[in-house]
Amino acid sequence: MATHQEIKESLETFCKNYNKNDKLRVMNKDWDRVVLVKATDIDSEHTLELKNGVVVLKEGASDNPEMTVISDSETLADLFYGDITPTEPYMNGTLKILGTEEDILRLDFVSLMIWGE
Amino acid sequence: MNSLTRLKKVLKLRTIVATGAGLAFCSSTFVAQVQVAGFVAGESAWLAILISGFMCLLAAMCFSELNGQLPSAAGIRLYFVRAFGDKAGLSVSLLYMAVIMGVIGAESYIIANILHEVLPAVPPLIWVLLMITAVTVINIRGIKLAGGFQDALTYGMLLSLLLMAFLAFTTYEVTFTSLIMPGSIDGLINAVALGIFLFVGFEWVTPLAEEVTDSSFIARGMMTAIGVLSISYALFTVAMTSTVPKDILVASPIPHFIFAETVLGRGGAVWVLILSLAATFTTFNAGLISVSRFMYASARENILPKIFSKISMRFLTPWVSIATLFVIAVTLSVIILITGRYLILVNMAAAMESVVYAMAALAVIVLRKREPHADRPYLVKGGALIPALTFLIFGGLAAAVLTTETRAAFYIALGFLLCFAYVITVVPYLKKQQVSKTSARRRKRRRPSRAVEAPEADGLVKK
Numbered sequence: 001m002a003t004h005q006e007i008k009e010s011l012e013t014f015c016k017n018y019n020k021n022d023k024l025r026v027m028n029k030d031w032d033r034v035v036l037v038k039a040t041d042i043d044s045e046h047t048l049e050l051k052n053g054v055v056v057l058k059e060g061a062s063d064n065p066e067m068t069v070i071s072d073s074e075t076l077a078d079l080f081y082g083d084i085t086p087t088e089p090y091m092n093g094t095l096k097i098l099g100t101e102e103d104i105l106r107l108d109f110v111s112l113m114i115w116g117e
Numbered sequence: 118m119n120s121l122t123r124l125k126k127v128l129k130l131r132t133i134v135a136t137g138a139g140l141a142f143c144s145s146t147f148v149a150q151v152q153v154a155g156f157v158a159g160e161s162a163w164l165a166i167l168i169s170g171f172m173c174l175l176a177a178m179c180f181s182e183l184n185g186q187l188p189s190a191a192g193i194r195l196y197f198v199r200a201f202g203d204k205a206g207l208s209v210s211l212l213y214m215a216v217i218m219g220v221i222g223a224e225s226y227i228i229a230n231i232l233h234e235v236l237p238a239v240p241p242l243i244w245v246l247l248m249i250t251a252v253t254v255i256n257i258r259g260i261k262l263a264g265g266f267q268d269a270l271t272y273g274m275l276l277s278l279l280l281m282a283f284l285a286f287t288t289y290e291v292t293f294t295s296l297i298m299p300g301s302i303d304g305l306i307n308a309v310a311l312g313i314f315l316f317v318g319f320e321w322v323t324p325l326a327e328e329v330t331d332s333s334f335i336a337r338g339m340m341t342a343i344g345v346l347s348i349s350y351a352l353f354t355v356a357m358t359s360t361v362p363k364d365i366l367v368a369s370p371i372p373h374f375i376f377a378e379t380v381l382g383r384g385g386a387v388w389v390l391i392l393s394l395a396a397t398f399t400t401f402n403a404g405l406i407s408v409s410r411f412m413y414a415s416a417r418e419n420i421l422p423k424i425f426s427k428i429s430m431r432f433l434t435p436w437v438s439i440a441t442l443f444v445i446a447v448t449l450s451v452i453i454l455i456t457g458r459y460l461i462l463v464n465m466a467a468a469m470e471s472v473v474y475a476m477a478a479l480a481v482i483v484l485r486k487r488e489p490h491a492d493r494p495y496l497v498k499g500g501a502l503i504p505a506l507t508f509l510i511f512g513g514l515a516a517a518v519l520t521t522e523t524r525a526a527f528y529i530a531l532g533f534l535l536c537f538a539y540v541i542t543v544v545p546y547l548k549k550q551q552v553s554k555t556s557a558r559r560r561k562r563r564r565p566s567r568a569v570e571a572p573e574a575d576g577l578v579k580k
Binding site: 002006009027085087088090091092093096098101102105106108109112 | 191413426565
């Protein structure tokens with residue numbers, strides 16, 4: 001089981017890599033989204049705010065997210081550190097992403113752009 | 118889901134019903150309706166259609182339970198892999214996607230014939246190419262049908278069916294005895310089995326689970342869609358068979374066109390042409406979206422070659438998967454246009470759908486045993502009775518179609534063997550290749566607490 005701090009650090013790593021990727025920032029400049037990241041086995045909620053191609057991490061839940069990423073703490077930490085791809089846990093049901101199909105595809109693509117295959 | 122995790126973009130029940138009904142409703146359903154009528158005596162096809170609809174309701178209950186437990190765009194693939202393991206689950210999912218592509222071939226044939234009737238100067242192949250190209254371009258550009266447009270399209274189509282049926286009933290006479298005497302029991306069973314095809318695709322609405330606020334909407338939406346379709350189909354089929362001799366309808370790939378022209382003249386023919394175009398367009402679109410996303414996800418998981426996970430940087434759509442499907446759809450359509458054997462695809466789809474529904478029912482039973490404490494927002498009441506009944510009914514219906522249509526049985530069996538062989542030989546190779554690529558690149562894991570574990574995990578020896 002990962003800790004709340006580990007999830008936070010993984011999300012910080014994710015944000016850092018996202019924001020330094022110029023291609024991603026240009027590509028997502030119109031993709032403004034509020035993403036809630038929620039662990040199922042520990043009390044841990046974070047919000048990723050994407051605006052004008054930049055992502056900002058916030059502690060706690062947002063009132064009105066457009067997407068919600070739900071999984072156990074281990075999967076979330078591994079996922080945002082880029083140690084695993086989202087597809088496998090998503091397809092086997094460990095990872096749940098509530099949102100539109102286009103947003104889910106885009107999030108997967110973002111992870112592909114940051115971490116590679 | 119609590120209010121804090123509620124999504125901004127949500128779908129309404131009306132749109133879920135429209136999407137479910139719209140996915141099932143296509144030009145091939147008119148052909149299937151008259152084929153159903155061909156199996157029973159008189160004008161009793163409505164009886165078979167309502168029985169098929171009722172059976173699909175049982176399957177919808179099973180899908181609702183599975184969807185509530187595992188709300189994911191992966192849909193049946195996830196349910197089957199969880200219940201029956203990777204190999205069987207994947208093989209059936211791959212075959213199912215192939216059969217969906219087959220329906221596009223049958224659709225092309227029907228719509229090309231109708232368009233050729235109206236504008237004989239243009240060869241059918243041109244119409245097929247135009248239609249498939251248009252849908253492919255829309256898909257590659259990532260343009261999606263808005264909920265309101267889908268609502269207008271589906272409800273407009275259903276209203277048209279009811280209106281045409283009403284106009285036929287006011288002009289042509291239907292005798293009561295012909296309505297209630299279906300003839301032999303074998304004929305009725307085959308009619309019910311083929312009737313399942315009329316509802317093919319209602320369960321494709323389950324991936325929308327991630328876009329609705331209340332998961333019970335999916336269950337209610339699926340069931341309402343089946344109810345609305347059952348009534349519309351039943352009335353329209355009786356209207357067709359009581360207006361035009363059944364043997365003429367059964368022998369034609371465009372029975373609804375013949376019917377509309379008989380009842381309403383040229384105006385009716387144009388009306389049905391628009392109806393058919395809209396139905397085929399939504400089916401092509403839904404088929405291409407479902408199968409291309411399935412291919413993309415499978416490629417990301419190393420089940421299909423990596424090339425299928427390529428995404429357009431401009432439109433963020435899996436363009437290689439979509440372009441490949443364009444080639445497959447055109448090839449299939451050309452084969453069907455040349456051979457004219459569209460009915461075999463309809464039979465295969467009916468049989469495959471029965472197999473999938475039987476497996477969904479079995480998955481409910483298996484997952485209840487395997488994961489008894491899993492959260493199930495929708496639970497089919499009455500213990501294992503309904504899932505068991507659904508499994509027996511659809512297993513029986515699949516057997517009925519496959520024993521009657523031996524060619525369809527042969528192709529399905531061959532398809533399953535090919536998919537299974539692919540899953541046990543090619544998939545492990547693709548996965549192994551990816552593992553060696555990743556371990557060469559990721560000798561060290563990024564997560565600090567895992568960084569020291571990685572070398573052993575990758576099979577590397579520390580110095």
